[in-house]
Amino acid sequence: MTISTFEELNLPPLLKTSLARMQYVTPTPIQAQAIPLAMEGRDILGSAQTGTGKTAAFAIPMITRILASPRGSALILTPTRELAAQVMEVIQQLLGARSFIPTVLLIGGDPMPRQIAQLRMRPRIIVGTPGRINDHLERGNLILHDANYLVLDETDRMLDMGFGIQIDRILKYLPQGRQTLLFSATIPDEIARLSGKYLTNPARVAVGSTTQPITRILQEILHVTDSTKYDELLKQIETREGSIIMFVKTKRGAERLAEKLNRRTRIAAAIHGDLHQRKREQVIQSFRDKAFRILVATDIAARGLDIPHIEHVINYDLPQAPEDYIHRIGRTARNGSEGSALCLIAPDDRDRWKAIHRLLNPGEPMPAMPKSAGSHNGHNGHNGHNGSKSNSQPGGKRPHSGRSRRFRRTHKPSSGAPAGAAS
Ligand code: AMP
Numbered sequence: 001m002t003i004s005t006f007e008e009l010n011l012p013p014l015l016k017t018s019l020a021r022m023q024y025v026t027p028t029p030i031q032a033q034a035i036p037l038a039m040e041g042r043d044i045l046g047s048a049q050t051g052t053g054k055t056a057a058f059a060i061p062m063i064t065r066i067l068a069s070p071r072g073s074a075l076i077l078t079p080t081r082e083l084a085a086q087v088m089e090v091i092q093q094l095l096g097a098r099s100f101i102p103t104v105l106l107i108g109g110d111p112m113p114r115q116i117a118q119l120r121m122r123p124r125i126i127v128g129t130p131g132r133i134n135d136h137l138e139r140g141n142l143i144l145h146d147a148n149y150l151v152l153d154e155t156d157r158m159l160d161m162g163f164g165i166q167i168d169r170i171l172k173y174l175p176q177g178r179q180t181l182l183f184s185a186t187i188p189d190e191i192a193r194l195s196g197k198y199l200t201n202p203a204r205v206a207v208g209s210t211t212q213p214i215t216r217i218l219q220e221i222l223h224v225t226d227s228t229k230y231d232e233l234l235k236q237i238e239t240r241e242g243s244i245i246m247f248v249k250t251k252r253g254a255e256r257l258a259e260k261l262n263r264r265t266r267i268a269a270a271i272h273g274d275l276h277q278r279k280r281e282q283v284i285q286s287f288r289d290k291a292f293r294i295l296v297a298t299d300i301a302a303r304g305l306d307i308p309h310i311e312h313v314i315n316y317d318l319p320q321a322p323e324d325y326i327h328r329i330g331r332t333a334r335n336g337s338e339g340s341a342l343c344l345i346a347p348d349d350r351d352r353w354k355a356i357h358r359l360l361n362p363g364e365p366m367p368a369m370p371k372s373a374g375s376h377n378g379h380n381g382h383n384g385h386n387g388s389k390s391n392s393q394p395g396g397k398r399p400h401s402g403r404s405r406r407f408r409r410t411h412k413p414s415s416g417a418p419a420g421a422a423s
Contacts (some may be wrong), residue, residue: 002032009035012067012171015060018094028053030207034181035060041278042182043202045195051306051334052207055090058151058181063094065149065179066101066124074149074175076127077167081107081158081277082284086306087153088127101125106142109277116141130158130166137173144173150196155184155191162323164194171198185330186323216333217313221353223369226346230260233316236342237261237294242311243287244294245331249317251298257316258296268294271301299324302330308334313341318352322359345369 003009006019006027019025027035030048037044038061048054062074077086088105095101104118106128115132119141126133126147136142150171152158158167180199185190194204224232237244248254251272258270269292271283287295288307295301295310299319313329325343332339345353354366 001036003027003036004032009039011060011061012064014067014096014099015063015094016069018096022093024056028057028207030054030205031057031060033205034058037203037205038062038179039180041179043199043331044183044205045187045189045199045202046181046183046205047185048183048205051330053137054153054183055087055096056115058153058183059087059091059094062125062151063091063101071146071413072148073124073126073144073146074151075144075147075170076125076151076153077130077133077158077170078127079129079161079163080300081109081129082280082301084127084129084152085281086120091125091127097181102266103127106136107277109280120294122140125342130163130170132366133170134166136265137170142173143168145175148178150174150178150180152180152182152184155182155194156186156323157327159190159194184328186381195283216338217329218338219329220340222342224344224346226348229316229346231313233345236314236344240312240340243290243307243309244312245301245305245307245328246294246296246314247301247319247328248296248298248315249320251319252318254296254298258294261294262295267292268296269317270296272298282303288310290301299328305331307331308337310334311339313339315343316342316354318343318345318349320352322352322355325356325359 004026006016006024011019030046030052034044034046034057038058046054046057048057056074062076066072066074076084078087084105084107091103095103102118102121102123102127104115104121104123104127106115107128108131110132112135112308112347115136119136121268122143126142126144133142135146139156149389152167158164180202182191182199183196222232222236246257246268248257251274254270254272269283269286275283283295284305286292286305290309291395296316305391310332313332315325315328319325319328329339329341332341334383343353343356350369357364357366
């Protein structure tokens with residue numbers, strides 16, 4: 001069963017009011033599929049691209065269940081502090097200002113005493129990152145024997161970040177007879193194995209492709225050399241309008257690039273794992289408020305970050321893991337809007353670009369790369385992906401230098417995850 005309006009769900013009045021206030025009228029595809037199944041109590045193995053409305057897909061059934069019974073609690077595990085904070089924000093919006101359901105956000109970097117005080121209130125909704133949750137469990141601050149609703153969010157990312165053992169440890173504290181929802185952008189073998197271990201007869205819910213980015217993102221590549229890279233970047237920034245998130249490899253690199261961009265006027269700020277939690281939150285909030293135009297980030301910001309006005313993603317450095325390309329570019333084109341993604345490819349990046357190309361175009365041959373990178377981009381006979389080469393301007397939005405190659409992916413439903421596949 002899927003739904004086409006939230007009305008069909010017989011939700012508690014509190015949620016109906018919140019959804020109206022949040023202007024959620026029509027469920028997104030993942031919500032249409034996952035919410036009725038979760039309300040029936042089914043375990044779910046969900047693959048959904050970022051920006052698809054996944055948070056409400058697990059939070060609406062969770063709140064319905066919490067409101068229906070005075071007992072039981074919910075635990076949501078996420079890979080990063082930012083994502084945990086963002087999930088908590090959506091939950092707070094859904095609960096509304098007048099709700100008395102105690103909640104707690106357990107993330108590293110936040111002071112322990114405050115978290116301990118909140119834990120004494122016996123929160124019924126707990127959102128956090130595996131490290132801090134384990135800390136509280138080991139110190140006996142956190143009790144999970146009544147946590148009968150578990151969400152593992154961005155599970156592939158949690159495993160990539162080495163949280164597998166921590167998750168195992170945490171799950172030992174939870175009751176057997178619980179409902180578990182596991183979401184992951186991709187479902188590699190390791191996740192499938194994990195789902196066998198932690199889920200019971202899960203319904204498989206998938207929206208769109210698990211290996212391909214959202215189709216509304218115009219993707220471009222630009223071949224550069226190490227010496228032309230920064231100047232090319234400046235040109236690309238000039239031709240764009242709107243907010244930009246720019247990804248770099250290292251924390252130091254993020255700081256350096258932001259400093260360099262700020263030489264004339266302050267247009268950028270950096271975010272990476274070495275910043276204190278409060279500073280990270282401040283940077284994200286200022287970017288959300290459009291206090292500056294460019295966020296220079298390491299992969300810490302590649303997933304989950306939901307800032308609707310990001311129009312462009314620039315991969316100044318390519319990601320180490322090809323899957324991160326999909327997560328990075330998912331920062332734009334949020335919730336139905338359009339966006340663009342540009343990769344600057346220096347000679348050293350070629351292998352990394354090939355790996356990304358293989359992930360996006362399984363079985364397709366790799367187009368030829370220019371012999372000497374530099375000013376010949378877009379003129380080397382490469383037809384772009386899906387055979388489309390276009391120098392036209394996207395929606396007339398901004399002038400085009402004619403040097404980068406563009407391709408907008410046409411939607412190819414992937415065999416592993418056809419749109420609308422729910423069982
Ligand atoms: P998420 O994938 O959960 O990060 O959500 C992506 C964006 O979609 C967020 O800005 C949500 O506020 C928004 N959103 C989620 N569900 C709906 C809905 N049913 N109607 C409108 N906006 C939504």
